[in-house]
Amino acid sequence: MSRLPALIVAVLLALTACGGSSAQSGPKSLRMTVWTANEAHLKLLNEIATEYKASHPDVTEIKFDSIPADGYTTTLTTQIAGGNAPDLAWILEESAPDFVSSGALAPIRSKIEKADELTPSGIKLWEKDGELYAYPFSTSPFGLFVNTSLVKDVPAKWTWEQAMAAAAASGKGLVLPDFKYQNWAVLSAIWRGWDANAWSEDGRSCGFASREMKDAMSFIHKAIFTDKAIPGPGTTVDFFAGNAAMAVSQISRAGALKDAKFTWTLVPLPTGPKGDYAVIGQAGVGVMKRSKNAEAAADFLGFFTNEANSAKLAQFFPSVRSSLLNAQTLAKSNPLIRPEQLQSVVVEGISKGVVKPSHQGQEELNQTIRAALDPLWKADANVSAVLDDVCVKIKPLLERK
Amino acid sequence: MTFWTYRRRDNLVGYLFVAPALLGSLAFVLIPLALVGWYSLNEWNVLGGTFEFIGGENYKQLLADEKLRESLVATAWFAAGLVVLNLSLALLLAVLLNQKLRGTTLFRTLFFSPVLVSLVAWTLVWQLMLQPEGSVNGLLGFFGVHGPNWLRGDTTAMVSVIVVQVVKNVGLNMVLFLAALQGVPAPLYEAAKIDGAGAWTRFRRITIPLISPTILLTSIITIVGSLQVFAQIAVLTQGGPGTSTTVLIYYLYQQAFQFHHFGYGATISVLLFVIVAALTLLQWRMRRKWVLHES
Numbered sequence: 135m136s137r138l139p140a141l142i143v144a145v146l147l148a149l150t151a152c153g154g155s156s157a158q159s160g161p162k163s164l165r166m167t168v169w170t171a172n173e174a175h176l177k178l179l180n181e182i183a184t185e186y187k188a189s190h191p192d193v194t195e196i197k198f199d200s201i202p203a204d205g206y207t208t209t210l211t212t213q214i215a216g217g218n219a220p221d222l223a224w225i226l227e228e229s230a231p232d233f234v235s236s237g238a239l240a241p242i243r244s245k246i247e248k249a250d251e252l253t254p255s256g257i258k259l260w261e262k263d264g265e266l267y268a269y270p271f272s273t274s275p276f277g278l279f280v281n282t283s284l285v286k287d288v289p290a291k292w293t294w295e296q297a298m299a300a301a302a303a304s305g306k307g308l309v310l311p312d313f314k315y316q317n318w319a320v321l322s323a324i325w326r327g328w329d330a331n332a333w334s335e336d337g338r339s340c341g342f343a344s345r346e347m348k349d350a351m352s353f354i355h356k357a358i359f360t361d362k363a364i365p366g367p368g369t370t371v372d373f374f375a376g377n378a379a380m381a382v383s384q385i386s387r388a389g390a391l392k393d394a395k396f397t398w399t400l401v402p403l404p405t406g407p408k409g410d411y412a413v414i415g416q417a418g419v420g421v422m423k424r425s426k427n428a429e430a431a432a433d434f435l436g437f438f439t440n441e442a443n444s445a446k447l448a449q450f451f452p453s454v455r456s457s458l459l460n461a462q463t464l465a466k467s468n469p470l471i472r473p474e475q476l477q478s479v480v481v482e483g484i485s486k487g488v489v490k491p492s493h494q495g496q497e498e499l500n501q502t503i504r505a506a507l508d509p510l511w512k513a514d515a516n517v518s519a520v521l522d523d524v525c526v527k528i529k530p531l532l533e534r535k
Numbered sequence: 536m537t538f539w540t541y542r543r544r545d546n547l548v549g550y551l552f553v554a555p556a557l558l559g560s561l562a563f564v565l566i567p568l569a570l571v572g573w574y575s576l577n578e579w580n581v582l583g584g585t586f587e588f589i590g591g592e593n594y595k596q597l598l599a600d601e602k603l604r605e606s607l608v609a610t611a612w613f614a615a616g617l618v619v620l621n622l623s624l625a626l627l628l629a630v631l632l633n634q635k636l637r638g639t640t641l642f643r644t645l646f647f648s649p650v651l652v653s654l655v656a657w658t659l660v661w662q663l664m665l666q667p668e669g670s671v672n673g674l675l676g677f678f679g680v681h682g683p684n685w686l687r688g689d690t691t692a693m694v695s696v697i698v699v700q701v702v703k704n705v706g707l708n709m710v711l712f713l714a715a716l717q718g719v720p721a722p723l724y725e726a727a728k729i730d731g732a733g734a735w736t737r738f739r740r741i742t743i744p745l746i747s748p749t750i751l752l753t754s755i756i757t758i759v760g761s762l763q764v765f766a767q768i769a770v771l772t773q774g775g776p777g778t779s780t781t782v783l784i785y786y787l788y789q790q791a792f793q794f795h796h797f798g799y800g801a802t803i804s805v806l807l808f809v810i811v812a813a814l815t816l817l818q819w820r821m822r823r824k825w826v827l828h829e830s
Contacts, residue, residue, distance in 0.1 A: 208792045215581040215797060232795075236582035315687075316773065368667045368684045424584055498794040501774070508776035511687065 162427045163195040164434060166222040166419070167210055169203040172389075175450055176200070182446070186437050193430055207497070214238070219422045221431040225268055227416040228319060230259045231337075231494040239267040239420040240428050245436035248455070256454030259489055260418050268418030269439045272451030274384040275414045275483025276323040277475075278403055281306070283396035284379045290478075292404040294327055294353065297380065302363035304379035307371065311383050315367040315511050318503055319490050323382050323413045325350035327406015332491035332503075338532055340525035342503075349407070351510065352517045359513040367511045384415050385479055386451065388470050400475045402483070414487035417451070452480055459484060495531060502527050568808075574801035581795050593802035603803070605778050606786040609693070613782050614761040616697040621757050622750070625705050629712035630738070643713070647706035654703070658770040661699045662686070665771070689779040692772050696780055700767055704760070708753045715749035716742065747826045755818050759811055783807055 170176065176198055183196035199220060201209045207229045213219055225233050233239055243249050243266040252270075260268040278297065280288050284304045292300070301308035313320040322332065328350035331341040341347055357363040365371045365378070373381035374390045381387075382403070391398055403412065419438070421431045437443065444453045448464065458464075461477040471479075493499055506524040509515055575594070578587045597603060628646055632639045649657065664670045665685040672682030685695045719742060727737050743750075765784050768774060774781035774789065781789070784807065791800025 211581050211795055212792060215579075232582060236580065238582040238584065316775075366667065366684075367687050368665075370666070495794070498789075501789060501793065504773075505775060505777045505781075508687075511776075 160192070161194040162192055162430045163197070164193060164222065164427055164431055165197045165199055165220045166224070167199045167201050167206075167213070167220045168224045169201055169206045169226075171200040171202075172450075178446060178450070182438055182443050183434075186434055190430075190433075193434065196434065214422070214424075219424055221425040221427050222419060222421055222435060224271075225418045225420055227259060227418075227489055228492045228496045228500070230268070230416070230418060231492050232496060233420065234260060234262050234267045235494055238423060240423040240425075240432055241265045241267060242269065242421055242432050242435055245432045247436060247440040248457075251456045253454045253456055253459065253485060255487065255489075256416070256484060259416060259492065260420075268420030269435060270416050270418045270454050271439060271444075271447060272386065272417040273414055273454050273484050274386040274416070274452055275412055275479055275487055276382055276403055277385050277400050277479040277483070279373060279381045279383055279387075279391070280399050280401060281373065281376060281379050281396050282399050283376070288399055288401060291402065294324065294404045294406050297404040298353075298357045298361060298363040301379050302357075302361045306377065306379040307365050308357075308363055308380040308382065309365060309371050309373050309378040311373060311381055311387070315508075316504055317500075318507055319492075319500070320382075321351075321354065322488075322490050323403060324354060324406075326411045326413050326488060327404065327408060328353070329406075329408040329411075333493060333528075333532055337493050340528055340532060342521045342524040342528075346408075348518050348521055351521060355510065355515060355517050358511070385471065385483075389450070391470060400471055400479055402478050412483040412487035413490060414483060415490050452484060454484065493532070495534065499528055499531050502531060571801045571804050571808075574798055575805050577798045579797040581797055589798070593799050596799060597802055597806060602778065602781075603786065606781050606783050609778065609780060610762065610782040612693060613697060613764070613780070614758055616693070617700055617761040617764075618754060618757050620697060621701045621705055621708060622753060624701060625708035625753065626712050626750075628705065628709045629716055630742075632709070633713060633716045643710075646709055649703045650706045652703070654766050655770060657703055658699060658767050661695075662771055665695055686772055687776050689776055692776055692780050696764075696767055696771055699771065700761075700764060704757075708757065711749055711753055712746065715746035719745045751818065751822050751826055755815055758814055758818075762807065762811055762814075783810075 166179075168175075168179070179198050183198070187193050187196060206224075207226060210220075210223055246252075246266065246269060249266065256270050256273050257266060260266055260270055278292070282288060284306055285300055287300075289296075298308065310320050310323070319332070325347060328346045330344060330347035330350045333339060333341050354364070358366055371378045373383070374387070374394065376394065376396045385400065388400065405411075419435060421428055421435055425431055439447075441455065441457065444455050445458055445463065447453065448458050452464065453459065459481050461473040461481060464476045464480055465471075465473045503524055506527045507520065509523075510517060510520045576588060576590060578585075578589045578592070580586075632643050632646075666672075667682075667684045671685065675682040683691050685691045723741050723745075724737055727741055732740065762782075763784060764782065765788065768780055768782060768785045769788075772780040774785050783803065787800055787803040787807065790796045790803060
């Protein structure tokens with residue numbers, strides 16, 4: 135368990151934690167928690183930090199602290215609980231409502247260069263009362279990766295029926311790499327095509343029992359258990375190793391295909407019965423309000439996300455700056471993906487996309503929904519009854535203020 | 536009269552000797568224990584940075600928490616399954632390996648070796664083996680049995696977690712039983728044999744009573760250990776399917792570290808502490824009945 139050592143450290147820190155949040159003068163050292171340990175990512179982050187330090191001699195150190203993505207938020211909150219909060223932190227979209235509403239983050243809008251050019255759909259999750267609490271540095275649409283060594287005939291746009299049929303016919307199936315029959319929110323990349331929602335816009339009423347959701351989930355259930363187009367629960371199939379015909383994943387995963395031993399392409403998500411749609415995953419970076427160096431951290435965040443650095447970051451993390459949201463700019467840094475794919479999947483995805491479901495108290499909702507959905511992943515499941523039960527289970531959580 | 540009498544000096548030396556151990560347990564056992572008690576009386580919002588005294592509210596929630604009840608039931612099943620399976624298997628293995636036959640050393644080593652394997656590595660390998668197409672079902676298929684999807688069925692998931700844990704740790708109890716068995720004087724068996732006692736009667740009337748202190752010890756260790764099982768659950772089932780394997784300590788982890796309800800998490804750990812203490816006390820009290828030498 136990678137998080138265990140962190141827990142122990144945090145518990146020890148809790149014992150010795152000292153309060154005090156008065157601004158620190160003199161040399162400052164900043165720490166940013168990130169979930170990437172990718173060398174190229176860290177190299178770029180360190181380059182930006184070095185450049186900043188050169189012009190800000192009072193900041194002596196900027197450290198990027200890699201925490202494994204699995205259990206990232208748990209580790210981060212444990213650090214905060216233990217009095218060892220970082221100065222800046224990457225935040226997953228699913229934890230955004232918790233972080234933004236709790237007051238854990240410092241307001242940053244005034245520090246962000248040309249904040250007006252950030253696309254509204256891209257920053258919605260990170261705003262409260264007109265103020266911005268984290269900068270969405272990575273906005274990554276879901277697309278359909280297809281192994282063209284296995285599936286020869288790929289139209290520019292499939293319907294879900296056609297895509298599943300092709301996946302089943304290939305004998306290798308379609309995978310949702312992050313789903314694992316646990317992370318149900320990933321399924322929104324499919325059910326949005328039916329116009330289904332986990333909950334209403336205001337987050338107060340449950341959407342699982344809706345007609346749309348039942349249709350979408352019936353489709354998914356059929357794809358798994360009847361058509362065998364999606365590998366069943368408990369099996370691990372790796373698209374990036376060439377073991378699946380298709381994968382619904384975020385385009386930021388394209389890097390994993392650099393050394394792929396098969397040919398592949400990327401197409402937008404198939405259309406559902408309700409037509410065209412896009413789903414995006416997001417990550418923000420915020421400043422911890424209680425950091426002793428919150429001011430300096432916010433200043434660094436402004437530099438980190440300015441136009442020039444956003445352009446550099448965009449090679450790994452698609453930006454929500456409208457000036458950078460065009461196929462030409464993206465193509466420069468995404469050699470693996472063709473410009474027309476970037477246009478159809480990334481540019482259009484970000485501008486019209488809906489962010490994966492998130493809600494206050496997300497982790498408790500996650501676990502409750504995960505547990506309530508478990509009976510669905512059986513061949514003889516009663517889809518409608520299971521989904522009704524999901525709503526019964528999460529109603530008190532949605533209504534909680 | 537000087538202050539430093541012999542007695543005082545001796546005492547000081549004594550205190551200095553125990554100081555390292557005492558300070559260690561103070562810092563890492565007693566203070567955290569007291570803090571958990573204090574946290575359980577507070578509502579601690581980690582993200583918002585608020586820490587508010589709410590008295591017995593968390594304990595009220597504890598009584599009304601339906602998920603906690605489910606979790607207690609799961610814990611009871613897990614503990615019962617684990618203790619029964621672990622102790623009977625350990626005793627059986629110990630009796631078998633206590634025979635003076637060729638190759639017993641090899642088997643003793645074999646059964647003990649899982650104890651030395653890293654817990655998480657052990658669990659990850661089992662996770663692969665328990666997949667629908669994994670080697671466990673492969674083996675069953677060899678005998679014409681179509682194995683279930685072990686980790687996805689309510690009952691089979693619980694059984695899997697128990698078996699993975701038993702196979703991992705049975706060697707430890709086995710060694711303890713072996714040591715106890717070898718301490719049983721051989722003349723007793725001989726005398727019983729002459730009196731016409733069969734193998735079962737000898738086991739029942741001589742072996743069991745004489746190794747009863749070890750049975751008590753292993754049952755305490757195993758029950759307390761079963762309440763602390765975490766990594767296996769986290770790796771194999773994450774509490775699922777549904778909440779069928781959400782044992783108390785995993786529920787505690789979810790509440791505190793995943794849902795950020797640190798105050799309530801602390802309350803659950805107080806409950807866990809009370810349960811463990813009560814069980815240990817109960818077993819200790821009952822030792823007079825169970826254990827031959829005590830009366």
